[in-house]
Amino acid sequence: MELYLDLFSQPCRSVYIFASKNNIPFEFKKVSLMEGEQYGEEFGKINLIRKLPALRDGDFCLAESIAILLYLAEKFKTPDFWYPADLYQRACINEYLSWQHTAIRLHGSKMFWLRLLIPKVLGVDVPQDKLDSALEDLNGSLKLLEEKFIQDKPFIAGDNISLADLVAIVEVMQPVGSGLDVFEGRPKLSAWRDRVQVAIGKELFDDAHQSLLGAQESVTLMDTSKMQFLKPKILKLFM
Template sequence: MAVELYLDLLSQPCRSVLIFAKKNNIPHEVRNISLMDGEQYGDHFGKISLIRKVPALRDGDFTLTESPAILLYLAQKFQTPEHWYPADLQQRARIDEYLSWQHCALRLHGSKVFWLKLMIPEVLHVEVPKEKMEAAVEQLSDSLNLLEEKFLQDRPFIAGGRISLADLVAIVEVMQPVACGLDVFGGRPKLNAWRDRVQAAIGKELFDEVHQNILGSQERVKEMDGSKLESSKAKILNLFM
């Protein structure tokens, strides 16, 4: 039986879940949830996720939220190739370590740059102070430094010689600020080479397919209706400003 995946591909974690499901031929049905249209607050989705966030998974009567938990569930239920979450204790610990760190580091800082540089000025029509933007870019740079120096070091991938769930979760976060026009790979040959390896391991066609919408964000924002975010405007500004 196919699992149901509730996704919005503007969301980084949703992209990691969809890439993993497609790459591993996991039977799945995508249920699109438009965050911009507030569909996460609908009655139906509320029965799937009380926290009102995507991605979410439903497998029969079982529901699950949080992308790392969803990825681990899919990997173990469908017995995907071992390199995604190896049996080796230390390799697995490296993956767990990255998944535990990234929420309040690379994910937070990449998202912040995306909103400050693109969504807040272009959709909410709020001017972002220069010092706020500069501080956000510096925080993102610090996280990218840690990705290179702490988590990658001299390895091809985070857990060793092959792609794992950690690399999949990392790459979608790195691509988020790229979508708003920030060159995160310039002057970072190690990060650039890792990106190329991850893309090759995923497959360029699948990688491009899943990132198509987000990488078109600079054009798409021109058509977005900012009034749909009016009820969330104060919350968004408080979070990122």
């Protein structure tokens, strides 16, 4: 089985962590989003959506991280706590997975691009009002994550880590890669982060986030010309 990944990407990190944690055998196929390799002819044969992550299992190809996570959980019969058979726990997980796309995913990604990639790689100044608005949106999503989804539970679905926590933690970490400490002043979020990290294992957690947390330094070494053809699309999306 092949997994097409770039660990700069939050959904790619969730799939990478899940497969690695559960000892699922896979071949890591690196596709550089920053160099636009997802638009190459070869990757198009794997995923016409042109996004990461992607999976190829024999002749079967699959896109979208949530679909891939569920496929892996079911095919490899991973421990029940990841996606419990219990109706109510599963409903809580599905609720979070349905909400996160246009909430924490969108706002965390936007901060990463506005604070780091757009000014440092694309060379475009980001107006302060854009940054302020994006931060306000992110703060709103983080507040909901704490008050609605985590509440006073150890994890989103109860006493054990689940796919919801895995998908959530990689999103919450994304703006951290731009130098924004989202855990400052949020003891509940910080304590949840620590529990998730322990459940995943610090070594695997750090491995998955190494590229992201080194992004501020690595962008200074990037060949920025490779991203210029993506510039109009990126600015339209985030500016």
